[in-house]
Every structure is written in C-alpha cells, then in structure tokens.
Amino acid sequence: DTGVSQDPRHKITKRGQNVTFRCDPISEHNRLYWYRQTLGQGPEFLTYFQNEAQLEKSRLLSDRFSAERPKGSFSTLEIQRTEQGDSAMYLCASSAFEEGAYQETQYFGPGTRLLVL
Amino acid sequence: GENVEQHPSTLSVQEGDSAVIKCTYSDSASNYFPWYKQELGKGPQLIIDIRSNVGEKKDQRIAVTLNKTAKHFSLHITETQPEDSAVYFCAASITTGGSYIPTFGRGTSLIVHP
Numbered sequence: 001d002t003g004v005s006q007d008p009r010h011k012i013t014k015r016g017q018n019v020t021f022r023c024d025p026i027s028e029h030n031r032l033y034w035y036r037q038t039l040g041q042g043p044e045f046l047t048y049f050q051n052e053a054q055l056e057k058s059r060l061l062s063d064r065f066s067a068e069r070p071k072g073s074f075s076t077l078e079i080q081r082t083e084q085g086d087s088a089m090y091l092c093a094s095s096a097f098e099e100g101a102y103q104e105t106q107y108f109g110p111g112t113r114l115l116v117l
Numbered sequence: 118g119e120n121v122e123q124h125p126s127t128l129s130v131q132e133g134d135s136a137v138i139k140c141t142y143s144d145s146a147s148n149y150f151p152w153y154k155q156e157l158g159k160g161p162q163l164i165i166d167i168r169s170n171v172g173e174k175k176d177q178r179i180a181v182t183l184n185k186t187a188k189h190f191s192l193h194i195t196e197t198q199p200e201d202s203a204v205y206f207c208a209a210s211i212t213t214g215g216s217y218i219p220t221f222g223r224g225t226s227l228i229v230h231p
Contacts (some may be wrong), residue, residue, distance in 0.1 A: 002160065002162065004160070033218075040126075040223065040224070041221075041223055041224070042121075042123075042206045042208070042221025042222055042223055042224055043161065043206075043221050044221070045218050045219070045220075048218070055216075056216065056218065091160050091161075093160070095217075097215075097217075099215065103149055103151075103166060103168065103212065103217070104212070104217040105151075105163055105166075106163070106217075106219075107163075108153075108160030108161045108162065109160050110158065110159055110160050111159075111160050
C-alpha cells in the first residue's frame with residue numbers, strides 16, 4: 001500500500017453515462033497526476049496538478065474529461081458521455097515536488113478499472 | 118514527443134536465473150529513467166531509477182544500465198525469485214523546467230518459474 005487511495009476500484013457503466021473517480025494522495029504531497037492504462041500498455045499521462053493548479057493536460061484529455069483538485073488535497077476525474085473507448089484503468093499518482101530536484105518519485109494508487117458497455 | 122520501446126513483451130525464466138529487459142528512447146533530451154513493477158491489481162511501484170549522468174546503478178539484486186549515445190537502458194534482475202513475477206515498465210522523462218512527466222514503455226511480463 002503506497003498511501004494513495006482511489007475510489008471506486010471498479011466501475012461498470014453504460015455508454016453515454018457520466019462517471020466520476022476520486023483520488024486521495026499521500027497527505028503532504030503537492031503534486032497529483034492522472035494516467036490512463038489500457039491492456040498491454042504502459043500508463044499514459046492525462047493531466048497533473050501542483051497544489052490546486054492544473055499545470056498540464058495531455059492531448060489525450062478530450063473535452064469530455066475534466067479533473068479538479070479544489071483544495072490541493074484530493075482530486076476528481078470526471079468523464080462525461082462515456083464511450084466504449086474510455087474503458088481502461090485510471091491511475092492516480094502523487095509526489096512531493098521540490099524545485100531543482102533531478103527526480104520526482106511518483107507513488108501510484110491501485111487504480112479504478114472502468115468498463116463502458 | 119518521446120517514444121519508448123520495450124522488449125521483450127514476455128520473459129519466462131527459472132528461479133535463480135537472471136532476467137534482462139531492454140528499452141530504447143527517442144528524445145535525446147530525456148535525462149531521467151525510472152523502472153516500475155506492477156503486480157496484479159495494483160498500481161506501478163518504483164523499483165529503481167537512473168539519471169543521465171550515471172551509467173549504472175545497483176540495488177541488491179536489481180541493476181540498471183544506461184547508454185546515452187545509443188539511447189537505450191536496461192534492467193537486470195539477478196537470482197530471480199517467484200515473487201519477482203510481475204509486469205515491469207521502463208519510462209523516460211525530461212526533468213528540466215519542473216515537469217517530470219514520464220513516457221512509459223509497453224511493459225514486460227516477467228514469469229519466474231519455481
């Protein structure tokens with residue numbers, strides 16, 4: 001257990017429905033990342049926050065996806081009008097960013113597995 | 118953008134043997150290379166990393182080597198044990214400018230037979 005939790009762990013939904021996932025990072029971590037992982041692939045970056053500011057979004061993040069981290073602690077990822085192609089594992093990671101550090105260890109949560117029927 | 122290729126996709130070894138997983142990257146600006154282990158039902162966990170000004174790094178049974186000129190890096194696991202069975206991912210990132218977003222390889226499923 002890395003200390004990063006995600007809820008729910010599994011979600012089955014019908015095409016066209018909206019879904020929301022939650023990530024609770026390690027408490028003192030200032031950065032929070034969202035990734036998507038499909039079968040047989042490595043995680044793909046979606047977006048990340050430093051405190052409450054969303055600093056970068058991938059081109060993978062269509063306008064149906066929105067993420068928030070309102071108080072710089074937990075984060076939510078919402079997918080509107082889900083499509084079958086959204087079926088994947090959604091991973092959250094957190095880290096303690098320090099200016100000038102050469103590395104940033106990201107601690108991943110267990111993921112939320114989404115199946116869109 | 119960065120592209121990371123990882124081989125093999127599946128690696129089957131006997132307990133006690135060594136395992137080697139190889140990755141290549143495309144962006145010569147990449148300077149940080151972490152390796153992750155992902156067990157079934159869990160998120161990836163960092164097991165070792167290397168920065169571009171270092172050629173090799175060891176941590177007990179695990180070592181990573183980096184060839185900047187050839188743009189490839191490898192993970193070496195010696196004396197493999199059944200609990201090493203998992204999917205391993207390499208990644209590359211550019212850590213200048215305060216952004217540490219890794220590009221991952223497609224993963225190697227390591228199976229260690231007792």
